[in-house]
Structures are given as structure tokens and as C-alpha cells.
Amino acid sequence: xxxxxxxxxxxxxxxxxxxxxxxxxxxxxxxxxxxxxxxxxxxxxxxxxxxxxxxxxxxxxxxxxxxxxxxxxxxxxxxxxxxxxxxxxxxxxxxxxxxxxxxxxxxxxxxxxxxxxxxxxxxxxxxxxxxxxxxxxxxxxxxxxxxxxxxxxxxxxxxxxxxxxxxxxxxxxxxxxxxxxxxxxxxxxxxxxxxxxxxxxxxxxxxxxxxxxxxxx
Amino acid sequence: xxxxxxxxxxxxxxxxxxxxxxxxxxxxxxxxxxxxxxxxxxxxxxxxxxxxxxxxxxxxxxxxxxxxxxxxxxxxxxxxxxxxxxxxxxxxxxxxxxxxxxxxxxxxxxxxxxxxxxxxxxxxxxxxxxxxxxxxxxxxxxxxxxxxxxxxxxxxxxxxxxxxxxxxxxxxxxxxxxxxxxxxxxxxxxxxxxxxxxxxxxxxxxxxxxxxxxxxx
DNA sequence: TAGATTGTTAATCGATTAACAATC
DNA sequence: TAGATTGTTAATCGATTAACAATC
Numbered sequence: 001x002x003x004x005x006x007x008x009x010x011x012x013x014x015x016x017x018x019x020x021x022x023x024x025x026x027x028x029x030x031x032x033x034x035x036x037x038x039x040x041x042x043x044x045x046x047x048x049x050x051x052x053x054x055x056x057x058x059x060x061x062x063x064x065x066x067x068x069x070x071x072x073x074x075x076x077x078x079x080x081x082x083x084x085x086x087x088x089x090x091x092x093x094x095x096x097x098x099x100x101x102x103x104x105x106x107x108x109x110x111x112x113x114x115x116x117x118x119x120x121x122x123x124x125x126x127x128x129x130x131x132x133x134x135x136x137x138x139x140x141x142x143x144x145x146x147x148x149x150x151x152x153x154x155x156x157x158x159x160x161x162x163x164x165x166x167x168x169x170x171x172x173x174x175x176x177x178x179x180x181x182x183x184x185x186x187x188x189x190x191x192x193x194x195x196x197x198x199x200x201x202x203x204x205x206x207x208x209x210x211x212x213x214x215x216x217x
Numbered sequence: 218x219x220x221x222x223x224x225x226x227x228x229x230x231x232x233x234x235x236x237x238x239x240x241x242x243x244x245x246x247x248x249x250x251x252x253x254x255x256x257x258x259x260x261x262x263x264x265x266x267x268x269x270x271x272x273x274x275x276x277x278x279x280x281x282x283x284x285x286x287x288x289x290x291x292x293x294x295x296x297x298x299x300x301x302x303x304x305x306x307x308x309x310x311x312x313x314x315x316x317x318x319x320x321x322x323x324x325x326x327x328x329x330x331x332x333x334x335x336x337x338x339x340x341x342x343x344x345x346x347x348x349x350x351x352x353x354x355x356x357x358x359x360x361x362x363x364x365x366x367x368x369x370x371x372x373x374x375x376x377x378x379x380x381x382x383x384x385x386x387x388x389x390x391x392x393x394x395x396x397x398x399x400x401x402x403x404x405x406x407x408x409x410x411x412x413x414x415x416x417x418x419x420x421x422x423x424x425x426x427x428x429x430x431x432x433x434x
Numbered sequence: 435t436a437g438a439t440t441g442t443t444a445a446t447c448g449a450t451t452a453a454c455a456a457t458c
Numbered sequence: 459t460a461g462a463t464t465g466t467t468a469a470t471c472g473a474t475t476a477a478c479a480a481t482c
Binding site for chain 2: 463464466
Binding site for chain 2: 458
């Protein structure tokens with residue numbers, strides 16, 4: 001039996017838009033139990049053109065019905081499948097400071113397939129402490145854990161100064177992707193994916209926005 | 218005296234790229250003390266075309282020198298000025314759970330002009346506790362604080378279910394921008410800026426990436 | 435049926451890249 | 459001077475939007 005979802009190559013921006021639809025439609029279904037949604041409705045709420053919504057949905061193989069729209073469940077399932085939320089993959093958190101601790105006890109990762117299976121820190125005084133059900137290990141154990149538990153992702157919540165060093169260790173240990181929460185650039189070999197979650201980009205946008213509005217005012 | 222930096226309207230993507238240059242050049246200066254940098258060098262490290270780098274720098278009024286490149290200090294200062302990092306503005310954190318606590322004690326906001334001046338929570342048992350030097354207040358105090366301390370930004374670190382309600386309260390209290398860390402969409406009136414810091418978008422990208430690479434393998 | 439909404443092709447728009455003269 | 463690098467115009471590319479026939 002063929003999969004309902006065709007193989008697709010999605011752009012970064014498309015993934016972001018799909019997540020937007022995903023949230024929006026899931027919320028709609030939860031709160032008002034709607035069965036169907038039109039591209040126009042989605043477009044209005046996410047403030048974009050309805051054609052683009054239809055294009056995006058067509059790209060992931062969802063078909064709508066004229067006069068009716070799209071089945072909410074079909075859209076949500078298609079996004080779920082295309083983005084691979086049903087697959088399980090494992091990650092480790094490196095750097096158990098405030099941010100790392102918060103991440104370690106966050107329960108929302110599993111919904112998208114990510115299981116955090118170990119915590120690491122550079123500080124020897126933290127060894128053995130427990131966060132979110134996992135013991136904190138020394139970085140020297142990283143290669144072993146990555147290999148034995150088939151870890152794909154290293155979540156970096158270390159200070160900016162330590163980020164490159166830790167990234168190198170994670171890459172050497174064999175992770176396929178880095179999820180970087182440190183405010184710094186990282187250089188990694190080709191083939192390793194890096195997702196930067198720079199809080200400073202958000203800050204920059206806010207700062208710029210407020211400057212603009214005060215300039216205009 | 219005219220400002221050295223012309224008034225500019227920057228796109229979201231441009232702000233993001235500028236931050237990338239900003240980090241990269243600052244790091245270079247710190248570690249190797251370089252005085253100048255060429256568009257080609259920047260381009261290589263941030264993996265884009267050098268023409269685009271020159272366009273971006275031209276847009277914020279930085280001029281380079283043929284055969285030499287751009288003065289690092291000039292670039293960093295121009296970005297600093299255009300994005301308004303020198304201006305002070307105030308924010309409040311609403312929702313002092315793990316994430317909110319981590320944010321409350323984060324020292325990196327000031328570098329970009331943001332000062333966190335108050336914490337709020339819905340939980341009456343948290344009232345009076347202190348995080349990052351600020352006492353936790355009930356949400357009922359929000360309008361007063363926003364007015365008296367000229368608060369521009371509300372940082373939302375509440376659970377997704379509470380996000381819309383809290384957003385409404387913040388907008389009613391008069392903030393100009395919301396910085397949303399809850400995994401949910403928000404609807405706000407026109408004129409209020411929302412920056413979503415959806416961790417689930419990052420998760421979606423990782424999930425999709427790992428799915429793709431396992432499909433190809 | 436009539437009409438709203440889809441799916442898709444064509445047109446537009448903007449962003450990126452190529453090319454190259456100007457310049458230090 | 460020779461040549462590397464800038465600044466900028468022109469060309470390309472891709473993404474968004476408009477238009478509209480197909481369809482339920």
C-alpha cells in the first residue's frame with residue numbers, strides 16, 4: 001500500500017508555515033470541534049494569502065473539497081506525517097544551567113518525537129544530580145551514550161564561550177544535528193545540521209521594532 | 218549634526234542576517250583582534266553570497282574600502298545603532314515557571330537594551346517570591362506597572378492554555394509588543410507586535426530533517 | 435441549479451546573484 | 459602600477475499573488 005503522503009522537499013519557510021497551520025487547526029478542533037476548514041479561514045488567521053495555503057497543503061498531498069474546504073484531521077495528520085512527528089528520535093542536553101534545567105523538565109518534546117535520554121555538564125560538582133528524570137553525566141561519557149542509545153541530536157544550553165568546544169565534542173561523538181541555544185555562531189563540518197535558537201535575534205527584532213515605532217511617533 | 222546612519226526599513230530576514238554578521242564579527246574581533254573584514258570573508262562564514270552582504274551593509278550606511286574591506290568596528294556600531302541596541306526599554310515576564318525563572322535570571326538582555334523590571338504570575342502561592350532580583354506580582358498589578366514604569370514588552374512564559382488570556386491582559390495594560398514563548402498562536406489587535414519564539418518550530422525542523430536523512434539513507 | 439471554494443496556470447513581485455566599472 | 463575589493467546596475471531566480479476554469 002502506498003503512503004498517502006508523497007515524498008516532499010520542503011523549504012525552511014514552508015516547515016514554519018505548516019507548523020503555524022498545525023497549531024492553529026489543532027486549537028480550532030480542540031476548542032470548537034470544527035471538522036473542516038477553508039484555505040481562506042486559515043489564511044485570515046495566519047495573515048497570508050489563501051492561495052499560498054492551498055499550495056502548501058497541495059505540496060504535502062492534502063486535497064480539499066470545493067464548497068467545503070479541508071478536513072481538519074486530514075491536514076493535521078498530513079503535517080504530522082510529513083514532518084515526521086510520529087518517528088522517535090533521541091537527544092541529549094549539554095549544559096544543565098537554568099536554561100538546560102528548564103529544558104530537561106519540559107514535557108513537550110515527546111509530542112514531536114524527541115526523547116531526551118541524558119544530561120551532560122562540564123561542572124564536576126553537578127555530576128550525579130538529577131534533572132527531569134535523568135542523571136547528569138560528565139562530557140566524557142558522551143560518545144558512549146550517543147552510540148549506545150542512538151542519539152541524533154545534541155541540545156546545547158551551555159554559555160556562549162563553551163558552545164564551540166561542546167559542539168565539536170558532540171559532532172565527534174556522532175550526533176547528526178545540533179540544537180543551539182547559545183548566542184553564538186558554530187562552525188561544524190558539512191553534513192551536520194545546526195538549528196540556531198538565538199534569543200538575540202528575537203531581542204534584535206524587538207529592539208528594532210520599538211526603535212522604529214518611537215521614530216515614527 | 219546628521220546621524221551617520223540613514224533611516225532604514227529593514228525586512229525581518231535582513232535583521233536576522235545583520236545579527237548573524239554582528240555575532241560573527243564581534244567574535245572575530247574578540248578572538249583575533251582583526252580590524253577589517255571583507256564581504257567575502259563574512260559571506261563565507263555565514264554561507265551566503267558576498268553581494269548580499271555588501272547590499273545589507275550598504276542598506277545600513279556602512280561604506281567599505283576597495284582592497285581593504287569594512288572596518289569591523291564600523292560594521293558592529295552601525296548594526297548596534299540601526300537595530301537600536303543603545304536604547305533602553307523595559308519588559309515584564311509573565312509566568313514564572315521553569316522557563317520564566319530562567320529568563321528572569323538571564324543577564325544577556327541588557328546588552329540589547331532590554332531591562333526586565335517586574336515578574337508576574339497567576340499562581341497566588343508564588344506571590345512575593347523573588348526571581349532575578351524582582352518580586353513576583355499578581356497579574357492585577359500589571360496595568361499599574363506598565364504605566365508607571367513605561368513597559369513596552371511583555372515576555373510570555375506561561376503554559377499554552379493561559380497564553381491568550383495573559384496576552385489580552387498585557388495588551389489591555391498597554392504594552393506595544395509581546396514576546397511569546399508559549400507554543401500557541403495569539404490573536405492581538407493591529408498595532409501590537411508579536412514575536413513568536415515557538416520551540417516547536419525548531420522541533421519540527423529537527424524532526425523533518427532527521428526524517429529526510431533517514432529516508433535518503 | 436447557483437455559487438463557494440478548490441486546484442492550477444499565468445503574471446507579478448521581490449530577493450538573490452552575476453557582471454563589471456570604479457576605486458584605493 | 460596592478461590587482462583585489464567595493465558599489466551598483468542588470469539578469470536571474472524563486473516565491474507570492476492574481477486569475478479563472480473545474481468541481482462539488
